Amino acid sequence: MSLCAIANFAARGCCGLVLLGLCLTSTLTNAQEAKEAPQWKKVVFLAGNPSHGYGAHEHLAGCRILAEAIERAAPEVTCKVYPGGWPEDESVLNKADTIVMYCDGGGGHPALKHLDTLGKHIESGAGFVCLHYAVEIPNDHGGPEFLKWLGGYFETHWSVNPHWTADFTKLPDHAITRGVKPFAANDEWYFHMRFVPDMTGVTPILTAVPPQETMLRSDGPHSGNPAVRKEVARGVPQHMAWAYERPGGGRSFGFTGGHYHWNWGRSDILRLVSNAIVWTAGADIPSDGLAVSGAPIEVLEGGQDEEPPSSFDAEKTREEFRVESASR
Template identity: 55%
Template sequence: MTACRLLLQLFLPLSAVFALAACGPQEITVQVQGADAPGQTKVVFLAGPDSHGPGAHEHRAGSELLAAALRDRSPMVQTVNVYGGWPEDESIFEGLDALVMYCDGGKRHLINDHLDSFNRMLDAGVGVVALHYCVEVPRGSASADAMLRATGGYFETDWSVNPHWLANFTALPDHPVTTGIKPFALQDEWYFNMRFREQQVTYILSAVAPASTMQRGNGPHSGNDAVRKLVAEGAPQVTAWAYNRPGGGRGFGYTGGHFHANWQHDDARNLVLNAIEWVASE
């Protein structure tokens, strides 16, 4: 991806946020781009409505940027960008290799009302990437079971936390997702203390969280005694992970992605692009 094209993808969508906000509820739209030929890799980006002010939780603009970068990497990639919610016509999922979800989580998560469809994708071995708030689903719910099955981990309220902090990733594991990626530091809303499956999970990004991440009181997203103990002990906190699903299929979770401008960081962006290619190649 050229520098000029990346800058356009990063910053031009911000000017449209005000106009979108004035138009009421977002219509669900579908955009198909790239290869349509035998042997193609098909990736669906499921982007929920933008939920914050300009520059944060820009699910549509972030998905557009990542989809364009993915197509630039390979002429045999077809991307399908779904904006605003779950598509009414689920035929777009036919022949799917990977589903990338970038949406609000918790009670607003897009899979909550579509678990039958989501689980059918998992049964078929479709790879799943969950970005930022999308890693959170209601604790103890069928959605939590599905997310654990899909990616091997999720944000569990009253266990996981969502502070803003500068994470310094000083070392990376040897894994296809980290190919060409150098250690880096980045300010973001890095969630941590995820609830993980016990096996087949590889921690991709880990950093020691500073004491400032525990400045807030205890709450569903802000803190609890267990995570306070881990931070006080200086235990590395996992912010991205890869998962090999038993029986076939792969998953990846990335808790960064709050700030749209962070997609201009080469290592952060390319790590996520590597992950999309990895989950799609099973």
């Protein structure tokens, strides 16, 4: 072989190696970029109608606070808030990674007329979140579905809804509790929920021991029953929030607080629920939780369904509910 032929062969070999190296580098880079790409998620909030008056059951204002907090902390998550309890155009639920219901429940639960549609999305893998009264649905119509979809629900003549200060002294190691410190809060904390048998797939998130004062009311659909009285008398811990990993796939979260709008001014509460919503959407939660801060009293005052009464005292409310200042 001549020197010229050898030179040409070597040149071609070098070019091939260079091209091969470039291809490998490009492939590795693309794989790395794909691995690090944002996990785009869609959260749909279904906010219920006006309900209890100023400062309570503020479904629309509460959903907006949660949505804004999540989008600030996790730009890859898109949140859409729909008032009225159920969207006029059900197509907005398409491709929802999680559906959040914050509304009045019981016999007027917005889900009752749409169980088939809701079930289709949940059984396809969408996350499901119910806040406060939304965890209650009639035992014989919606109850079996919510037990399957949410892992637990408020069952009348079994569960109760007293107002009390729950002291959550210890939190489990879970993505939902990242960045959340133990806290105490005054709310209408429902408890003695009806859970799936053996609580299979359920992880209690907020657990406390209700005091005897929660049992001062007579027995009734929401106020008391022999079973819950025995447990409170024995000091049995009760679960006020839970995560549920559904056996067929998908994640759910139930939260019985949320009566008082002012508690969204507590960073630990807002972060816990925000973490939970994003977790049910299938996204990763940072090791220190989502970077959210409690809404200041000025934000909480605005956007509610009704105007504040003449007797409303913002500073007194801020102190009573430990609402954090805007500077925090």
